[in-house]
Amino acid sequence: MTPQASDLMTLGHRIRHFRTERGLTLDQLGSQSGLAGSQLSLIENGRREPKLSLLQDLAAALGVELAELLSREAPNKRAALEIELARAQKNPLYGALGLPIVKVTKGMPLPAIESLLGLHRELSRRASEAIATPEEARRANTELRERMRDEGNYLPSIEQLAEDRVRASGHTVGALTHREVSVMAEQLGFSLIYVNDLPNSTRSVTDLVNGRIYLPPASIPGGHGLRSMALQAIGHRLLQHERPSSYAEFLWQRLEINYFAAAALMPRDASLAFLSNAKRERELSVEDFRDAFGVTHEAAALRLTNLATSHLDMTLHFLRVNGDGALQKGYENDGLPLPVDVTGSIEGQYVCKQWSARSAFTHTNRTTEFYQYTDTPAGTFWSATQTGATPAGEFSISVGVPFAQAKWFRGRETTQRSVSTCPDESCCRRPDGAMASRWAGRAWPSARLHAHVLSPLPSGTFPGVDDTEVYEFLEAHAQE
Template sequence: MTLLDSELAGAAPQPEEAGDALTLGRRIRERRTALGLTLEQLAAAVDRAPSQLSAIENGRREPRLPLLRALAAALDSTVDELLVDEPPSERAALEIAVERAQRGAVFRSLGIQPIRVSKATGDETLRAILGLHQEVERLHRERAATPEEARRANTQLRREMRVAGNYFAELEQAARELLDSVGYAGGPVSQRAISSIAEKLGFSLHYVSDIPHSTRSVIDRRNGRLYLGNNLPSRDARAPILRALASVVCGHEEPRSYGDFLRQRVEANYLAGAVLLPEHATVELLSEAKQQRQISMEDLRDAFAVSYEMAAHRFTNLATERLGLQVHFMKAHESGTLIKAYENDGVCFPSDALGNLEGATVCRNWTARTIFSQPDRFNPWYQYTDMASGGTYWCTSRVEKAKEGLYSVSVGVRFEDVKWFRGRETPHRSRSFCPDDRCCRRASGELTSKWEAAAWPEAATPTSLLAALPTGTFPGVDANEVYAFLEAHE
C-alpha cells in the first residue's frame, strides 16, 4: 500500500453521482408523504427552510448528522432506517436511476436539457429515458476502447483526490521529515538543501548529456546515483530531483497497472510541492493573506521561488484542509485542450463520457481561454464567469511557456469565496453555456451558410490519435535505452 492509498483508506466515501443522496432523499419524501406531512410542515418541525428540505429530497444536498437526526425524529423513524441503501419502492428506484443518469458525465456531454422527474411522469416514459441513456453509454464505451484503462484509472484517482480535499497527511509528514533532516529553517528551499536530502537518502547527483530521451531522470539504486539532464536550469533542478527521490521516500515498487503508475506520479508531484513549499510556512503565509483578503498565487510563487504552476497546485493541497476553501485548478493548452484539472467546489469541467477531464476542450469564455487574448502577459488575469450549469465562479490565471507551446494555469473559487482573494474587484465578466455547442463551438448561421459548402480544411491530426496506450512497466519509457544508459555509466 502506498502513502496515498493509506491516507485515502480513512477518507469518507463520496459517491460519483450522489446515488446515496438520491436514495436518502426519496426515503425522506416517501416517509413524509406516508405521514401526510407537507414540505412546509416538516421544514417547520426541524427548523429549516422548505427550499433546504426540497434540495435534500431531490438528492441535491446531503444533510449533516444533526439535521438527519431531527428529520428522523420528526418522521417517527430512525437515522438507520433513513440511511438504508435500498430505494423505498419500485417507482422510487426508477426515479433514482433516471436522476442519476441525468447527472452523469455521459448525459452532460450530450448537451440535452434534463427533464424534471415528477409524479406526473409516467413509468414508461422514465423507462424509455433510462433505456436510451444506457444505449448511449454502451456506444460511448465501445468508442473509448483504446485508452479506456488509462482514462478510467485517471478518473478514479481524481475522485479519490477530491474526497481527500487533495490533502494527504502522510506525504506532508514525509516532506517535514526530509526538511528536518537537513535543518531547514525557513524561506525558499535551496538547491543545496535538495542536494543534501539526496545525500541523506544515499544518492549522489549526476548531470549528464545523454539522459535517455524517454525519461526525465534515472535512478541507479545499485550504485546510489541519480541521473538528470545537464540542461536543467539550476533552480528548476530542485523539483525533478525531488520527484525522482519520491520513489524511495514513498516506497514505490514497479507499477502493476496504469492506475499504479498514475498514483505514483501524483505522489511524486505532491511530495516535491510539499518540500519546496513547506506546509507550516505556506499555511502561515496564506492564513495571513486570507486575513488581509489578499490571497495571491503570485505572492506564494515569489515567497518560495517556485513556478507559478507549482504554487497554484500547492495551494489546492492546502486550501480545503487548512484554509476552509473549496477551489478548482486547471492547466489548459493554448489550443483549448485541458491538460490537468482538479475541483471540489462544484465547477462543471468539460469531460468525456467516462468522466475523464484531460483532453477535453475548455469553453472559449472561461478564464483559462480568454487570458490568451490579453496583451499583458506579465500580470495575472482575473475574471468572473457565469455558468449555465449554475453559479458564478471567479478565476485568476496566468500564461506560462513550455516546449509544447503556451498554456494557462488557473485557480478559481465560487462567488461567495472570492472575498479572500486579490483581484476580486475585476470588472471582467463572461458567460458560458457549454456544453451547449452554441456557446462557443458553433459558428453563426450567417457564417455557416456562407462557408459550410466551400470550406475543406485538413485536420492537424495528433500522432497519438490512434496510437495504443504506451506499454511497459513504466508506460512510455524505452527500457532497452535505459538499461544501456546505466551500463555505460556504471
C-alpha cells in the same frame, strides 16, 4: 464461404476430425480426393491453403456439407486448445523470448496442453498490464481525479513525510536550496549526479546499486525543475514504491512523487503560515505564493489546491489549458462544470471560450495575472489566470473559487465579467446561424491528426520508458 474466410488452423483440425472419425488414413482420404497424403498433412496442419474445388472433393469424400467443413468452430475441446496454443506461439510476445516452438503431438496429454496454454495466457495478461491504450489511460486518469477530489486533493501522510525530511535536511526558512535537496538524498544513501546523456524517455534515473540519482545538467535554465526532479526520485525511495503492476498504479505513484516534491518545495507549515496571513489580509495570490518559495506558477497553483480545502476552508478549481483551448489538467471541488466526454474524462476536452482560461490569451498584458468573474449554469466563479509558453505552444494556468470566496483574493475588484452557458452548444461551439448558412457544405478543412490519440503508451517495466536505453546508460556510468 471461401477458404480465405475461414481460419486455416481450424479448417485443418476439422478435416482431421472428420477423417479420423471415419477411420481414414491420410493416404486413403488423399486418394479419394486426388491428393497425396503428404499434401493433405500440410492442409491439416494449417500450412497450406486448399483451393475451393479441393475442399469440395474432401467434403464429398468425408460425407459432410462444405459449409460444415468450413465452420469456424473447433470440432472439440482438444482441437480448440491446440489452435489457441498454436496462435499463442506465433505471437511476437512469445517470439521475443527466444524459446522453441512446442509441437503438439497426438500423444501429448491434454493437461500438458492446458498447462502450456495457461502460461501463455498469463504472459499475455502481464504484458497487457504494462501497456495502456488511450481509453485505459483516460479511465485511470478519471478515477484518480475523482479519488483526489474525495480527499480534498490532500494527502496527510505525504505532507508529514515531506515536513520531516525537509527539517532533517537543516532547512529553516525561505526556498528549499539545491544543497538541502542534496542532503536529503545523501541521508538516503544517494548522491545527485548531473549528466548530459540521460535516456530520452526519462527525467531521471536512479542507480540502486551504486546509490546515484542521475539528473539533467545543472546548467539548464530554472532551478525549480531540477530540485523537483531530484525530489521526485527521492520520493520513490521514501514511499517504498515497487515496480507498477498496472497503468493505474503507475499514475498513482507519479501523483505521489509529484505531491512529495511539491510538499518539500513548499512545506506545509511554512506554506500555511504564508497563505493564512495573506487570507487575513485578503491578499491571497498565486503570484506571491510562487515568488515566496521560488517555484513555477503551476507548481504554486497546484500546491494551493492541496492546502485550501483542508486548512483554509475554501473550495476551488485548477485548470491548465493549451493554447487551442484543450484542457490538459484539471481539478475542482467547487462545482465548476468541467467539460467531460462520455467516459467522464476531462483531458483533451475544450473549455468554454468565455472562461478566463481562454480569454486570457487575448489579454494584452501577460506579465501579471488576468482576473475575471464568469457566470455559469452552476453559479458565478472568480478566477485568476496566468499565461505562458513552451516550445510546444501557449498554455494558461487558472485558479478560481466560487463568488462568495473571491473576497480573500487579490484581483477580486476586477470589472471583467463574462457569461458562459456551456455545455449548451449555442454558447461557443455552434457557429452563428447566418455564417453557418453561408459556409455549410462549402468548406473542407484538413484536420491535424493527434497521433497520441491512436497509439497506446509504450510498454516496458515502466510505461513509456525504453529499458534498453536505461540499462545501457547505467552500464556506461557504472564504471565512472
